[in-house]
Amino acid sequence: MGKSIVIANQKGGVGKTTTAINLASFLAAFEKKVLLIDIDPQGNATSGLGVEKDQIDRTIYDFMIDPDERINNLLECKIKNLYIIPSNVHLAGAQVELINMENREYRLKKIVDDLRAEFDFIIIDTPPSLGILTLNGLVAADTVLIPLQCEYYAMEGLTQLLNTIKRVKKVLNPGLELEGILLTMYDSRTNLSSQIVSEVTDYFKEKVFKTIIPRNVKLSESPSFGKPIDQYQPDSTGALSYKEFSKEIMKNATA
């Protein structure tokens, strides 16, 4: 049975999509069968993997709004073992539509539960908010992975996010656990980065992944080529750190 991991943080630009794409890609390279679900109306995970948004037949919007739509054609992106349910701007409309629907928080969970048996991992990328789309991700997931940028504002939102996770666990998804906190965009030249790292590791202890993702320009260049980092620059520090990180995720899954 596949494990579903939602990547969430309402603070913007902390590396959610970059983590979703590169984790999914390295897991696929390690012969895991992986499904990436993009529930962000921006569709960055979709385009970051080179999927042309205007050539897509159906997106996660169609499957969430019409539960009878059978998901028979998952998109196989150009990477072996990696499949994607894409998103596009129509999903922005779903936020208002879903509010008045029945089982509005469980729409994604139904899709994920139908597909679990076919995959080793299901990775869900979310938008920078704690609205109905991210809520669907938190309800559909076994664990939540929190990318945390090594910056001051990123720390501020953490309490709000952890409180939301607790509330979801209590009411909507009792099985929800914290996969861990991944420190991202670490810049070894600044005091701020090392200050954040020591504060976070002191407070959250073993919940913080050992791997820290450095700031690396190759990571921000790779989406413009529609490729994950291991296909664009496999020897970059960005690629090597996400490779190490994916090993930690695999280890957690077998523990």
Add this chain to the structure above:
Amino acid sequence: MGKSIVIANQKGGVGKTTTAINLASFLAAFEKKVLLIDIDPQGNATSGLGVEKDQIDRTIYDFMIDPDERINNLLECKIKNLYIIPSNVHLAGAQVELINMENREYRLKKIVDDLRAEFDFIIIDTPPSLGILTLNGLVAADTVLIPLQCEYYAMEGLTQLLNTIKRVKKVLNPGLELEGILLTMYDSRTNLSSQIVSEVTDYFKEKVFKTIIPRNVKLSESPSFGKPIDQYQPDSTGALSYKEFSKEIMKNATA
């Protein structure tokens, strides 16, 4: 009559709050009377100016939900000429509450119109989404300022944002104009940054501000001291670029 400028971009982490705080602070230093309104539930503009969130009496949430609440005590932050209407996590609840209220898109506009006569500039910081809070910002504003990070994903969301602005102008706020596009986090060492700059300036021409904000660690350190950049490190490249930018804004306002 004061000019109101909303700072918006649904892409996360592009420098909306950093621009709101530092533009407001330099305008105040140039003897303009400035009001900063924080409508992001994350409350980063509030804490970035050193306002203690748990000591605030009333936030923008109270004024938007209960239109009879008189705004008689604007918070004067420690900077001369600079006032703030703060935000905190209660505002996250407003997103659902506002959806079913009358005049839901005009709630902020009423507040801004009541205060315009007292200020030279009213600056509105928004969350990373195109939901009801950002919509209120677009309806309340004379112009919209778009910070654009010099990164690939930031370009992707621009079309969606410009379409939303067009729709708001057509239906809810016919006077809404584009203040301009501000390129942020420019890193002169990377090809990606210069590629983005040339693409954006070719396409948007005079709508792009001449000032480009460089990536500068002092800008990300200053919120941890609760100070805008001109109070924290006035000689940094970050401070000098926001100073130049504020001059462009003042020039536009008198044109």
